[in-house]
Amino acid sequence: xxxxxxxxxxxxxxxxxxxxxxxxxxxxxxxxxxxxxxxxxxxxxxxxxxxxxxxxxxxxxxxxxxxxxxxxxxxxxxxxxxxxxxxxxxxxxxxxxxxxxxxxxxxxxxxxxxxxxxxxxxxxxxxxxxxxxxxxxxxxxxxxxxxxxxxxxxxxxxxxxxxxxxxxxxxxxxxxxxxxxxxxxxxxxxxxxxxxxxxxxxxxxxxxxxxxxxxxxxxxxxxxxxxxxxxxxxxxxxxxxxxxxxxxxxxxxxxxxxxxxxxxxxxxxxxxxxxxxxxxxxxxxxxxxxxxxxxxxxxxxxxxxxxxxxxxxxxxxxxxxxxxxxxxxxxxxxxxxxxxxxxxxxxxxxxxxxxxxxxxxxxxxxxxxxxxxxxxxxxxxxxxxxxxxxx
Numbered sequence: 464x465x466x467x468x469x470x471x472x473x474x475x476x477x478x479x480x481x482x483x484x485x486x487x488x489x490x491x492x493x494x495x496x497x498x499x500x501x502x503x504x505x506x507x508x509x510x511x512x513x514x515x516x517x518x519x520x521x522x523x524x525x526x527x528x529x530x531x532x533x534x535x536x537x538x539x540x541x542x543x544x545x546x547x548x549x550x551x552x553x554x555x556x557x558x559x560x561x562x563x564x565x566x567x568x569x570x571x572x573x574x575x576x577x578x579x580x581x582x583x584x585x586x587x588x589x590x591x592x593x594x595x596x597x598x599x600x601x602x603x604x605x606x607x608x609x610x611x612x613x614x615x616x617x618x619x620x621x622x623x624x625x626x627x628x629x630x631x632x633x634x635x636x637x638x639x640x641x642x643x644x645x646x647x648x649x650x651x652x653x654x655x656x657x658x659x660x661x662x663x664x665x666x667x668x669x670x671x672x673x674x675x676x677x678x679x680x681x682x683x684x685x686x687x688x689x690x691x692x693x694x695x696x697x698x699x700x701x702x703x704x705x706x707x708x709x710x711x712x713x714x715x716x717x718x719x720x721x722x723x724x725x726x727x728x729x730x731x732x733x734x735x736x737x738x739x740x741x742x743x744x745x746x747x748x749x750x751x752x753x754x755x756x757x758x759x760x761x762x763x764x765x766x767x768x769x770x771x772x773x774x775x776x777x778x779x780x781x782x783x784x785x786x787x788x789x790x791x792x793x794x795x796x797x798x799x800x801x802x803x804x805x806x807x808x809x810x811x812x813x814x815x816x817x818x819x820x821x822x823x824x825x826x827x828x829x830x831x832x833x834x835x836x837x838x839x840x841x842x843x844x845x846x847x848x849x850x851x852x853x854x
Contacts, residue, residue: 473674473677473678473679474671474673474679475671475672475673475679475683476670476671476672477540477672479664479667481539481670481672482651482662482668484538484539485531485539485648485670486651486662488508488531488535488538489507489509489531489648489651490507490508491507492507493507493619493625494506494620495576495579495617495619495625496598497597498596498597498598499597501597501598502580502581506579506617506625508551508553508625509652509655510579511553511575511579511625511627512529512652513655514575515555515571515575516529518571518574519555519557519568519571522567524557524558524564524567524568524571526555526556526557527556527557528556528647529553529554529555529647529648529649530554530647530648531552531553531554531645531648532554532636532644532645532646533548533550534548534549534550534642535548535550535551536552536645537641537642537644537686540644540646540683540686541686541687549622549623549624549754549755550616550623550624550625550626550754551624551626552628553627553648554629554630554645555627555629555630556630556631557629557630557631559611559613560631565604565613568613568629569602569615570591572615573591573594573595573599573615574591599617599618600619600624601616602614602615609632609634610632610633610634611630611632611633612628612629612630612631612633613629614626614627614629615628615629621757621758622754622755622756622757634698635695637675637676637693638699638706639676639685639691639692639703639707639710640674640676640681640682640685640686640690640691640692640693641682641685641689641710641715642706643674643675643676644673644675644682644686645673646671646672646673647670647671647672648670650668650669650670651670653668654667654668676692676694677694689713689714689715689716690715690718691710691711691715691716691717691718691723692717692718696725696726696730699729699730700733701734701735701737702734702747703730703733703734704730704733704734704773705734705747705748707726707727707730707773708766708769708770708773709751711769712769713762724777727773727776728777728778728779731773731774731777731780732778732779735781741788741789744789744792748770748793748796752766752796752800760800760804761804763800764800764804767796768797770793771793771794774786774790
């Protein structure tokens with residue numbers, strides 16, 4: 464296949480039903496929850512994009528394009544994915560040639576939050592630092608030879624964060640084929656600004672989708688039939704292991720069992736490279752469970768059990784005690800999930816090998832033997848870093 468044909472196969476025009484779902488997602492108000500006494504902001508994604516675009520252009524920043532990414536894009540393309548979507552990932556293509564450009568983008572986004580404060584709130588005394596502490600959950604900056612991008616994640620208590628990613632270069636933009644889709648928003652946003660006619664099946668903008676995995680129709684087949692496939696697995700970062708177990712827990716299955724055995728070893732190795740300390744592992748696992756299972760808490764248990772099996776079966780890069788320590792951590796989190804769901808089985812003579820979460824009272828465990836194994840417990844600080852490393 465020629466290079467041009469291969470490039471062409473990456474793209475597809477969205478159907479009317481897909482455009483309708485995209486329009487609905489962009490118009491659905493999402494609450495951005497403020498810390499402390501700060502009010503909740505009600506933000507439509509299309510409004511956020513338009514305000515950020517306008518402010519950046521006023522500061523001389525050219526935006527190449529704006530795209531919807533991740534699980535929300537997959538939901539637009541195929542509503543019955545079994546994955547749903549939580550975060551709303553919006554990608555702005557910009558030039559980030561130096562630290563000044565990174566700071567400018569961050570300052571502009573935080574300044575844009577003033578536009579969404581409720582009527583009657585005095586804005587004059589609210590500093591950018593105060594806005595950041597009140598509404599920004601995470602700031603990420605990546606600047607190296609292959610990747611230049613930043614991420615600003617706005618807080619939502621249900622895990623449905625609005626994530627604004629500003630990308631100059633990014634070597635790998637997906638983990639598996641089913642989350643490799645990006646949808647260009649430029650034509651739809653232009654239609655909003657220029658057309659006074661309501662969209663219909665016979666009159667709507669042409670919206671393009673792209674699969675960063677490669678062949679769009681192949682990736683769509685994987686999405687529709689719940690198949691796990693990827694390319695260049697050695698490039699997947701440590702968090703890919705959790706996404707893989709999440710997909711398994713949602714009923715997705717590997718395209719090839721033999722290849723997946725190799726993939727699992729890659730992902731386990733990378734997970735322990737990126738999160739070598741047991742405290743880092745606990746923070747990552749707890750954050751993933753919090754952010755990806757809001758409203759679907761029953762799936763946390765399945766995901767953790769799957770993770771335990773994969774780590775137990777595929778980890779070859781750890782010393783024995785390190786491996787046991789990680790398995791102990793996963794088991795402790797699994798028991799915590801069961802306790803939170805009041806799903807501890809009410810039978811006698813059950814042996815529990817790991818210490819339960821500290822807030823679980825002994826009264827709930829009268830029939831359990833608790834071995835003296837203490838998994839690490841991490842104490843969190845209330846301070847927030849200006850930038851977090853990519854994970």
